[in-house]
Amino acid sequence: MEAKTLNRESWLSAAFSALAEGGVEQVRVELLAKRLKVTKGSFYWHFRDRMELVEAMLEGWKTGRIEAIKAQTRLDGRTPAEGLRYVLSLYGGSSNPRGIAIELAMRDWARRDPRASEIVAEVDRERLRCVSDLFAGLGLDPDDAFARAYLFYSFIFGEGLLARSAAPDRFEKARDICGKVLVPEGIV
Amino acid sequence: MEAKTLNRESWLSAAFSALAEGGVEQVRVELLAKRLKVTKGSFYWHFRDRMELVEAMLEGWKTGRIEAIKAQTRLDGRTPAEGLRYVLSLYGGSSNPRGIAIELAMRDWARRDPRASEIVAEVDRERLRCVSDLFAGLGLDPDDAFARAYLFYSFIFGEGLLARSAAPDRFEKARDICGKVLVPEGIV
């Protein structure tokens, strides 16, 4: 399992872990090197400089996310409502904490870096388009569908920002109720 | 207007600006000093070290936020629905970008710092309690009211995370529709 020699992917993986745990500021080559138990001599073999790693992260994240969202919203026999609930479950609660952490770190990064902002915008366009289509499949007109998608994703990301320790015991039930509000049973 | 001598508040204000623009990582004493056009000799007169500044930021933010949310949800003649729409307007769109930036930076900070996490949790408890009460005033039972408050704040914070440049022209209308979904006209 442990390859004896590192490659770009090893560094990228470590970089995303660092990103998830501490934000962009924490993806530093010497820290990653320590994490990978090598020296930065290795890093500068695989990458020209830190900037190149960061660019690779952005590109990799973009393509990966767009690919993922397309797969997740492709309803193979599911109804649109089931599809929406499925997507919601992917991010909801404590499933996939690493994914959520990366998502949030990415967005915090985008708030101050135009390059990251552009990448996140591209991903968001795709996201909103895909779940807009699902809501449209529920019978909503385009504007309402888009608004629902907007609400949907705002909730998903915002949920990761609300302090879970504020009232841990009540959150599960709240999430269930939110699910019903977000993807309604009976639509006008 | 310009006091000739700085005090703790001057440094705190600069620190919050730096926090809003670049996250906790950017509140560094030498950068703040440059911003305030003094040297760090001044800083270490007013604060023991960087940690003390950071602690003061957390405490100040907590009390300020709790005070604000109480004032904002105190409906003086307003109906609960109007109160909710008012709170929503305070964070919605492009009003008060600095406040939103601080809010988001604070939460990103909380994701990796237990101290900040605790502060944010306290504020969130108060927030959820206050707007839960407003929703309860709409006729919802406690669980539904809490869930609505949870959705309400998740949306508010999450909105700041969604890339506005993803589809700038459609967002205003979407926000309006979201408002109607979040604080419904007719409640069961």
Add this chain to the structure above:
DNA sequence: GCGACTCGATACGCTGCCGTATGGTCTCCG
């Protein structure tokens, strides 16, 4: 007008990080 106090400047050492230069150790291939 003279200490005491407030506030800030200057200068220093230390650490962590980036990037470079150079050398060493494998492996593969002929």
Add this chain to the structure above:
DNA sequence: CGGAGACCATACGGCAGCGTATCGAGTCGC
């Protein structure tokens, strides 16, 4: 076996940030 190339270690210079120490310039009470 021997050379080439892939991969990593070591060592260095440079910069930015933290914290300390020391000194200077105002200000206030008496």
